[in-house]
Amino acid sequence: MKNSKKKFIVASIIPTGIQCSIGGYIGDATLVTNRLASVCDYLITNPNAVNGGAFNLKDKNVLYVEGYCIDQFFRKQIEMSLPQKNNIGVILEKLVDTTAVNYALKSIEAFQNVAGINIKKIEFIKPLNKSIRLHDGQFCGEVEDITPLLAAAKKLLKSGQVDAIAISTHIQVDNKYIRQHQKGLLPNPYGLLEALLSHSITDAFGIPSAHAPILTKKEMELFLFRSFDSDPRSALENISAAYLGSVLLGLDRAPRLMKYGEGKIKLEDVKALIVPSNCLRSIPVAWSIKYNIPIIQVRENKNIFKPLKGRTEKNIITVDTYDDAIREVLRLREKAG
């Protein structure tokens, strides 16, 4: 089926920062993502649906696509290549905490030598001035000056050896927010700021990118050895501090971004968009409505969003569980022939 001209592609988007009951932690949406992928040729998803600390257990036909790229794809601004082996460049913050930096470098060695990831170059930058704040139950963020990040990416790309960029920086989060998140009381505090950094690179250079936090030595202890009472869904955060691993494994075969009309992964082949309950507020949803792509919202994936009052969107199918969503996808596939 994958060699035939028409592909059956589905997109499943699980936003990070809205406390989804499935996918609100790291990697805990992997199971549903892989199950959905088992009934289509390719499944497009956002990195944090499958990033799980040092692990990324997504199946081969899961396309790991940065959120801003997903938006551009649905707006028909870009298309994508089929997945292929990428050469990866890494941008690392040079922190005063040398243990943290050495741990990130050791992770790079590990994934190069054990998983066969082609990591071609590393660029160090001074720590960026970042901030996060909690507003109406959601984390917001700011990076005051992204110029050094863009300069490092430009240098990596100028070498001609790099197809995708992994970014790893330290994000300072108040311990009380981390503990509340680990107990299921707050959304993931890192997701939005991570997204800002990867959007910057992808917007400026049109390449796949993703971010992984570097933990300081003190944070490693907090995450690894003082979190045994955390929600089981956050367990991947507690058994490895080498977060860069999941990003390297994801970018390894991430589809490349192509000009509209030149890619093999086309919006015309997307037969459904699957979103958590009440997540009918995004650019992919808006353009799916426009292009009449069925949108399946899954009730069991609860989050901080309530239904939007006074709005009735068309072509929405509401199902109770991801199993129901799979049945719906199979029905659409049968209909598509």
Place this chain on the structure above:
Amino acid sequence: MKGIKTENISVPYKEEESLESIFSKADDLLMRDKKKPLRMVLLDVVNAEARLLVSFIYEK
């Protein structure tokens, strides 16, 4: 110098207006302020206003 941030913004909303139209209005509003829009999500709709969470690049 370029920065990037997320902020809440509001745009005028007409009953039953399409999501695409709301996002286009938000795009226009940001570009008028010389902010390059990246991602956005509709948070809620109250009477004649749509409130969004947007990420954008700004120049200092």
